Amino acid sequence: MSDYDSIIIGAGHNGLVCAAYLARAGQRVLVLEAAAEPGGLAATREFHPGFRVSVAHTLHHFSRKIVQELGLTKHGYQPGELMNTTGLSADGQHVSIKGNLVKGVSSADAEAFSEYQAMLQKFAAALEPFWMKTMPRIGKNSLKEMLTFAQVGLKLRLLGADDMREFFRVASLPIRDLMDENYDSDILKAVLSWDAVIGSTQAPRSPNNTVLSMLYRMTGESGGAHAIPAGGMAGLVNALAAAAESQGVELRYGSPVKSIAVEGDENGQRATGVVLGDGERLTAERVISATDPKRTFFDLLGARHLEIEFTNRIRRLRTDGQVAKLHLALSGLPNFSGVDQPDGRLIIAPQMDSLEFAWDDAKFGRLPEQPALEVLIPSLREPGLAPTGQHVLSAHVMYVPRSLEGGWTETAKAELQGKVMQTLAQYAPGIEDLVLHAELLTPQDLEEQWKVTGGHWHHTELAMDQMLMMRPTYEAAQHSTPIPGLFICGAGCHPGGGVMGGPGHNAAGEILR
Amino acid sequence: MKRYDAVIIGAGHNGLTNAAYLAKAGLDVLVVEKNDYIGGAAVSRQMTEGWWYSSCSYVCSMMRQSIHRDLDLTRHGLILVPYLGTVNFGDQVGDTLMSYHAEGPAYNALRKRNPHDADAMFRFQTDLNRYAQLIRKTLLRTPPDPARMRPRDIQELLFLAKEFWSLGERELYEYVRFFTMSAADFLEDYFEDELIKGAMASPGIIGTALGVYSPGSAYILLHHVMGDVDGSIGAWGLARGGMGAISNAIAGAVKQHGGEIRTEAGVEQIIVRGGKAVGVALESGEEIYSDIVVSNLDAKRTFTKVMDKKDLPPGIYEKAKNFKIRGSSGKVNIALSGLPKFIGVPEGNRYINRGGQGFCGSMGTMERAYDCWKRGTWSEDPFIESVIPSAWDPTVAPTGQHWMSNFIQYCPPELADGPWTPEKRDAFGQTVVNKIERHAPGFKDLIVHMEVRTPHEIENEVGLTEGNIFQGELTIDQLLFNRPFPGYAQYRMPVKNMYMCGSSTHPGGGVSSACGANAAREILMDLKRPNTVPEDDCYDE
Amino acid sequence: MTAEEQSLRHATAPDPYADERLTLSPFHARQAALNIREAWSEWNGYRFADYYYDVEYEYFCIRNTVGTYDISPMQKYHVEGPDAEAMLDRMVTRDVTKLKEGRVTYVCWCTDTGRMIDDGTIFRLGPEKFMLTCGSPSLAWLKKARFGFDNLTITDMTDNIAGLSVQGPCSCATLKAMGLDGIDQLKPFNIAYFDFAGSQLMVSRTGFTGDLGYELWVEPQLALQMWDALYAAGENYGIQPYGEAATNMARLEAGFIMPDMEFHEALKTVHLNHDQSPFELNLGWLVDFKKPHFNGRRALLEERERGPAYTLTKLDIEGNKVAEGSWIYADEGCSKHVGYVTSAMWSPAVKANIALAMIKTEHLKGELWAEIYYDKELRQYEKIARCTVADKPFWAPDRARATPPADA
Structure with missing residues (x-):
């Protein structure tokens, strides 16, 4: 018998979410974390005596479903008060955004902003079924899974013909065009563009990816507004760790994983556990990696266990942080x-x-x-x-x-x-x-x-060719991988990066299915 | 006063194609053209004694051969001859990449540069063929409207779904990725050599306000290579007598079927009465009435220049204003007293001059040219795509002398320091000549006559807004059922009895005749007339 | 380059088409002199003989005396280093770890989905040194396949090794006469080395004719010298170069597959499933599920379970009309189409009308009929001929495997 039902590599927020769900379903779960504390890029650390900070510094679309289902509030999580976003102007004529209201721009811009923001939120809401579900694998799934598409299609259809058409148009529009169509204020346009391009190799003129990225970030009740949870980002991370532990998850810090163990016979190979940095071997029914795809497949597993074209697709992922x-x-x-x-x-x-x-x-x-x-x-x-x-x-x-x-x-x-x-x-x-x-x-x-490839906090750039059923690539977009027993649950999975929890949640759902 | 069944605005190749098919169905049609010549951007003009410039478009690969055959264009004087091979020039003078016509020599030329890339080229061509074959099947079809879902929309959606499905699971994903990614990302998966990547990437920027690193440029690349000459996908061809021969041949078909064409008849306004288009008012003040009006002008021009905002349903004017139709290209036509001698191209090879020249350099060079465009200026090292048609079309230049067509990416519609002036235009032209001179010393001395076209000149003469050669960017927000606007992709416009047939409609730019033919099919359907438009012949590929 | 060509080039130097001319094999000077029909085609950018004098004559040299076939244009890659074995083992379907030094093995490699990219041979030249040969350029695939295997180098040796195949019943005798002492002790798929002109000549007992034969590998500078020695030794046996056409006859009798005839390389295939799997090509014996992971393994395992859609089948066809391009039916009335012929010929050696055909696997056991078109003095005729499935190659003489082989 294996030591654990599931071993999860990495105690970032997605690893913790996944662990908590699996343990809640009765699994024996071990989370291995190389660092001394949980959180990954959201972990809070002292960078100067008495001064602490986390790399990821705000929350804007952490899943409410996860908060409720894992009882995070009980474990101390309190979403902070929503923040204003201010676009600074050299002449002091700043543009300030709070919710769907904007100050410091012309009345025409202010009106357009409220209207268009509401429209975008409608689009974001229509896409919501996409984010907290595993993407169906085309041709390989039952009708039930394909219903995710139908569900989103229906939601879009319910927007009405005009809005639906507008959605199909703007979904691939460069953010710059969307801004130019709607607003005059340079600062307003630039501030709104920020959330569409951050972290990617996309700039305002880049087609296809920016609006969709923005809609992804607008998911959730805050409509994209940012907040710092009580206790800083540690507030969320600690609540997640506590929730996981309360479900019986074993958390081990300072335990870097050296490699994923693979065994094989005539019927194929299978991930059977992990080898730790100190040589210790742990076995499990399955190994779930919350690290990025390149680290998972190349550094921990090894390309020799994979197919050549699959390897190449992972290699070609755009993972350089910007x-x-x-x-x-x-x-x-x-x-x-x-x-x-x-x-x-x-x-x-x-x-x-x-x-x-x-x-x-x-x-x-x-x-x-x-x-x-x-x-x-x-x-x-x-x-x-x-x-x-x-x-x-x-x-x-x-x-x-x-x-x-x-x-x-x-x-x-x-x-x-x-x-x-x-x-x-x-x-x-x-x-x-x-x-x-x-x-x-x-x-x-x-x-x-x-230990994030490219220093990319989304693990893999959020862009249409690396999203949905192509994230990180087909044949691994449903959290299972070409290696039976090996799963992925990090930001490199659908729906993507940011502190949202979707990948961890969806991976657990897929594993428990 | 005569009343027509249909008036078509603009005698470009799509307008003429539309007219030909309506006339063939027995309609009484009139094409009105503002210039004193027909053809729009598919034109051959004698700009200096003895030289006929294809002053705008200059090669042909997308022309639907089923239309060519159906309208009997060969009998009307059209013959398309394929290219033999091309030369691409690297960033360093003398560094050239020959794309020889035959497979073996072409392979050897690549192998000499980079054996890996020579091998990768096979897979690259295979994959592009696969993508091209699918997209070609959509060219002579009307896009479905996913927001309406009438039986025909469902039928067309199912057709698309079936074609996608036939790719198989993996290629389906690859296709979706290809459609959204940048030419650079796409090519990095195949090639290592900078010049090979540059040469393969260059079709991804022709005519578009995108760079090789911009997502979506992979599709533009495909748009330029999906055409064929006699079944050889990706091949480009020249029309004997220049691109005007295409328009003239289609005009011949219009006349053969009893259609009329009037030049120097610019349209001031489309006349709308009671919410219906009833005719056109010419710049001369003359009014011509018809049952339907078909605009071959681009979408922006149609709705913001020749229509009154009050005649349009709410929102249309704004959609037209927001239509992405960016000027990004220039054209320099040069009459030469002899063939230029390019460094790095074997002198005396009679075949290599039967193709084109691509002054592309690396992808980085092209991207830097794009960065200049963004800043409202032009690069000192622009991408130039050239061809010397006179090398084997004896009709376009005096015997022994030559005509060189140079297409430049990028050229901004307006400059950061103000509008175009004749001086700035000439400076732009000099930049182009200087770059060619670097690769072909003595080139300047061969110049007999030269005509420089910035977006400003192209717009003024041909009427393409901002000089955009596609009548609108070919990005996903303006492709298929989004072209020109969502909800109006089936050639019918928001005003009753009004249609569009230009490249602003599906399938977009290029001398394909597909837009005009598709519009004709929709019009005939509305008029309950038998369809005269043929099916494409590519379905069994 | 022939002397004639050389003088022609000097007369009009520089040649404006130099870059556009096909690469010449290291053996070209001798082969060009013998190619009095000027019957050239092209292989991998090399000028390559379709035939030299007469196809059937060259074929009979393979079956009756000794012939040489230029395999210099074949792609040759050295894969060297501590990871070389593991890298190749992951790429190909056969177990490379079992390949002993000094041995050659026939292999194929597949895409992730188990469709065949190419076939070829792997030579184990040393503990960590291999040579891979194949018909088409494969460098891009090799570079993809080597990702994750850091300790190895891949070198394209195609232009650096001259290869000449020496085939036919007198091939061993000829090599003996050439002074390759002990060549008769070389077993099939073994490699031996001989001193030659102060350098080394590598000989493998391999070939593509199904007959007794060897392949000679030498540095290009020594190619002509080796040719001369070989042809001097083979003079009394009637040694003769043969081209693509005769090769194609010999390999079909032996039941070997040919790219672009039996299989379409997967990476060059546009349409779904228009490529083939090893099982479809009857190469299931090359797929070793006992070894660890290799590319396409999962897909191939699934295919083995469900059975291949098509099976490449050797057909003996009644009558003497060649079934080239024929469709195969399950009934004489030609109402049920079950396959198509990939290669067909009249076999002069065994006096049989033979073919290789792709047959839908479920119809292999039933009746098979070929619909053959042929002409008589330009008039077209059709014949429906009964086909019999042959289990063994049409040509497989004992001498091909005998060690030492008889002298003639």
Whole structure:
């Protein structure tokens, strides 16, 4: 008999969600985590004495279904208050978004925003059945599974013929076109574009992927608005770990997995367990990897156990992260000119071309001349993250290539940090004097420290050719893999990245079926 | 005053095709054309004594051969001759990639550069063929409307579903991926060599405001290579006498069936009465009445220029305004006193000049040219696709002299520092000449006459908004049942008795005659007349 | 290049078509001199003889004396390194780990879905050194297949090794006369090395004719010298080069498959299932489910369970009208179509009307009829001929396997 029913590799949020569901169904589940605490990229860590932060810094579409079914509230999870998003303007004429209301733009834009935002939310709602279900495998599933398509089709049809047609048109539209069609304000357009392009090799002019990515992020009750849960991101992670443990899941930290064990006979091979870094072998009925597809299939399993074309498809996945992370320990609250209380998301991208041109640099492996930023001061929401009176600033920096021309030398990192600080100082004069410590994490740093291929926090870029029944690739899009007994449940699975929980939830559903 | 059964606005090849099929069905048709010549962008014009430029479109691969045969275009003077082979030029002068006509030499040329890529080319061609075969079957069909689902929509949807299904599970996924990905991503899976990738990627940007790294450019690539000449998929051909020979032949078919064509008859406005299109008012003030009106103009021009907003149902004007029809291409036509000598192309090879020249360089070079376009300028190192038709079409230039067609990607519709001026246009032309001169020293000395067309000139002369050669971007939001707008993809327009037949409709740009023929089929169906439009002959492929 | 060609090129130098001319084999000078019919075709970018003098004469050299066939255009890859064995073993369907040093084995490899990409041979040249030969370029596939196997190198040796197949009952005698001492002790599918002109000549007892035969492998610089030695030795046996046409006859009698005739390479196939699986090609014996994972294994296992849709079948057809391109029916009335002929010929050696055909597996046991079209002085005729399934190759002489083989 195997040691466990299921061994899950990685205690990121998806691994924990999957573990909790399996244990809830009566399985003996072990979660193995290389780091000393759960959470993966959402784990909160001290980057300077007394200052704590997580790489993923907000929540915007964590599944309510998971919260309810796993009783996360009981384990201390409280979704935070929804944040404003402010697009900073050099002249102080900021654009501020709260829910479906926008300030700082013309009345025509404000009206259009409310209307169109509502329309997009309708689209997002119509797509919802897609996200929390396993994608059917074309030609291989029963009629029942194919009903997922029918269900979404029906939801779209119920939008009415005009809205349905509009959906089919805008779903593949470059975000830039959608913005230009609806709004005049450059800052509003750029701020809204941020959520469509973040993390990907897509820029506002890129067709096919950006609107769909945005709709994915708009799923859920907040309609895409961001929040920091009580206790910071640790609030969610700890609740998930507690929920899993309360179901009987065994969590082992500091236990990196070296490889997935495979045994075979004339009828084929099968994953039978894992080998740990210290050589210990553990057996299980199945192994479920919450790590990214390349790490799972190449580093842990080995291509020799796989088919050649399948291997090639995994290899060809776009997994290079395009976002760097800057963490600042600040001696006081920076003053963003014209912003009363910088406790929301601050986006520094004056126009869509700021994003587009930053990408133009990054796609050739260069640092962006003008990086675009999403800035957050989480300590304003969660005072425990910094000593009293002091603050943490957390910023996403786009676009930053994983493979920099000439490599990520210390000089290159310093240059990027200089550019970011310069940009910040334009909007928050004097901020440089408040900096006690700065930590810049390039995609390469994220890859090395968190063991995420390419440093991509979605594991695999969210784009139409890598979504739905093609995520991460066909023949592995239903969480099972070509190796019987090996499953995947990370962000590289449908529906995708972000702190949402869908992949872990769907994987558990598929395994328990 | 004579009343026509149908008036067709614009004597481009699709307008003429539409007219030919309506006339063939016995309708009394009139084609009105603003210019003093017919053909629109499929035209041969004598811009300087002795030289006939195909001044806009310059090659032909998508022309539906069932239409060619059905309208008897050969008898009306059309003969299409296939290319023999092409040369692609790398970023370094002298670095050339020959695509020889025969398989063995073509393989050897690739193998010399990169044996891996020479092998990969077989799989690449196979996969492209597979994709092309499926899409070709949709060209002469009317797209379904998934939001309406009348029996015909369901029938067409089932047809598409059946064709997709016949690919098998894996290829079906691959097809969906291919449709949405970038040319660069697509090609990286096959090739290693930068010039081979550049050469294969270049069709992915022709005519579009996308770069090789933009998702969706893989489909554009297919759009350019899905055509065929006599069953050889991906082959390109020249029309003897230039592209005007195509339009002239179709015009011949129009006249043969009793249709009329009037030039110098620009339309000021489509006359709408009681919610119905009843005719056209010409720029001269003359009004011509008809039972139906068919616009071969692009969607933006149709609804924002020759129609009154008040005649349109709400929302249509806005849809037209938002229609993506971006100027991204330039054209430089050059009369030459002799054949240029290209560095890296064997001198005296009489066959290699029977094809085209692609000044593509690497994908990065083309992408940088796109980045310039985004910034409202042109690249000093643009992608140029050239052909010297006179090398084997003796009718387009004086004996022993030559005509070179140069298509440039990218050329912005407007410049960052203001609108186009004659000086800027000439500077753009010089950029093109300079690049060719780098690869063919002495080229400048051969120039007898030169005509530079930016999007500005193309729009002014041919009427294509922003000079967009496809009458609208070929991105998913504007393809199939989204073309030109969702809900209006079946050639019927929001005003009763009004139709569209240009490249703004399915299946989009290219000299295919498919848009015009598809529109004719829909019109005849509405008029309860027997269909005269043939089926495509590609279904048993 | 012949002297004539060479002088022609010098006269008009530089040749504007140099780049466009086919590659010439290291043996070309000698072969061109003997190809008095100028019957050339092309293989992998090489100029390649369709035949030299007369197809049937060349065929009978294979069956009666000794013939040579230029296999230089065949693709040859060296796969070397600690991971080479594992990498090839994962790629092909046969167990490469069982291949001993100095041995050759016939293999095929498949896509993920178990459709055949190509067939070829693997030579084990050393503990960690292999040579893979095959009919079509395979470098792109090899590079894909090697991902995950870091300790190996793949080198395309096609242009660096001259290969000449020496086939026929007198082939061993000829090689002996050439001075390859001990060649008669070389067993089928074994490799031997001989000193030649200060270098090394590799000989494998392999071939594509179903007859006694050897393949000679040498560096291209020594190709002509080797040819001369071989032809001097074979003079008294009537040694003769043969081309593609005679090869095709010999291999059909032996029941060997030919790309583009029996199978369509999977990676070059546009239409679903228009490629073939090893089971369909009657190559199930090449698929070894006892070994660990290999590409296409799952799909092939499934196919073995359900049985192949088609089975490549050797047919003995009544009468003497060649069934080329014929359709096969389950009844004389030709109402039930059950297959198609892939290759067909009149076998001069066994005096039989033979063919290879793809037959729907469930109809193998029943009656089979070929619908044959033929002409008599331009007038077209049709004949419905009964077909008998042959279990064994039409040509499989004992001498092909005997060691040592008889001298003639």
